[in-house]
Amino acid sequence: MTLGVKEHVADNSRMDILGAAARCFMERGYAATSIDDVARSLGATKGRIYHHFPSKADLFAAVFRAGMDMNYAAVRPYCDLPGPAVKRWRMMAMAHVLQMIDTKAFQRAVWIGVEMHLRGATTPQQRSVLNELIEYRSNYSNQFREVLLAGRDEGVFCFDDLSITNQLMFMTLNSPIFWYTPRVGETRADIEIIARQIVDYAEGGLRGTQGQST
Amino acid sequence: MTLGVKEHVADNSRMDILGAAARCFMERGYAATSIDDVARSLGATKGRIYHHFPSKADLFAAVFRAGMDMNYAAVRPYCDLPGPAVKRWRMMAMAHVLQMIDTKAFQRAVWIGVEMHLRGATTPQQRSVLNELIEYRSNYSNQFREVLLAGRDEGVFCFDDLSITNQLMFMTLNSPIFWYTPRVGETRADIEIIARQIVDYAEGGLRGTQGQST
């Protein structure tokens, strides 16, 4: 049941394309990115891309899916942990933020996909593909909704509308995909300091301003 | 020194174009929006657009500038008010959020412009135009930076890096441009309830989690 050498080579090539496509989509957006751009950034031509992906929309969908797969993998270890909700939330949030930083290009593509879905995708069958991915992302989001509700039940989090709060929280946790850029000589510890500030801010927002000492 | 009727008509036509362009840019993004799209949404043709704006990039820049002008107008009344920083911040933040909701299309265009600047605009002289607008926006942002620092000096706000915190705060306050959509039968009070939740979340993030009772 193991894969042969050839399959590994093909899979690696596919992955390389996904990475290059993610960078291109991040740098220029979906519409402004041409298949030739992606190919050029690989030192290849369109033929290579269209050999692995039937269309530009499918390539983009694959990038989207790969990004979400990474997110699931990063957060899943923490979302079934026992103990207080806040602690579990912090683990999940930290993993999520670090994931945003580490796989920024893919996460930007996910963002672009969500935006495209919100304003209504172009063709009909592309819409169904995108809808499936959006639902995939929605399930991911639900993992956080659960822990948010648990935190409110425990009296730690304080918010009114769950949907709005979830939006605000993800907006915060996702934000580094827009403004983070790696600095020269930056260590893992530096990145974790940044991530901690983001998580702290989000936690403050979720706890609200009631019961504040100052 | 007053304008004649003709000038008023011309100005109104220009404004109509700006509004339609803002909606198009919001719905399809910059690259995917064609001049014909904007014209069609006005029941007109390209000629009308190019009569008022020399290029697509200039049209976009005008939308950007108009959006920022609205923001300045909305927030300026509050940013020189005396009293505690938190109170001043809340007034400014509330005005900003309501502005995001009320002029969503223009604010989305501003966002798109910032994104374009971050990844490096296309042509050389467009880049200078965009740079000027980005600086315009940066000045706007500085009004909030000042009140953030004042709030920290007063011991109310608690954060480490000012730039990161400012990013997180704006990410929160701007977020309705992405997920807010007017509901049928929605009153002004309903909108203010939403805005209040956003401002509350942001305030919680700025105050941090230290000194929390729970």
Place this chain on the structure above:
DNA sequence: TTGACAACATACCCGGTAGTATGTTCATCA
């Protein structure tokens, strides 16, 4: 009244891009 100009519409050009059709090369396997 007329001519001059603003405010558009129409018609056209041309570069770029998604997608296709057709080579070409190289490894693998019978």
Place this chain on the structure above:
DNA sequence: TGATGAACATACTACCGGGTATGTTGTCAA
């Protein structure tokens, strides 16, 4: 060893969209 197919490259088409060049119409001022 030779044939087969994967993994590309090359060449081409059709179309769309920014920009321009050129009408057309209504208005106002002298």
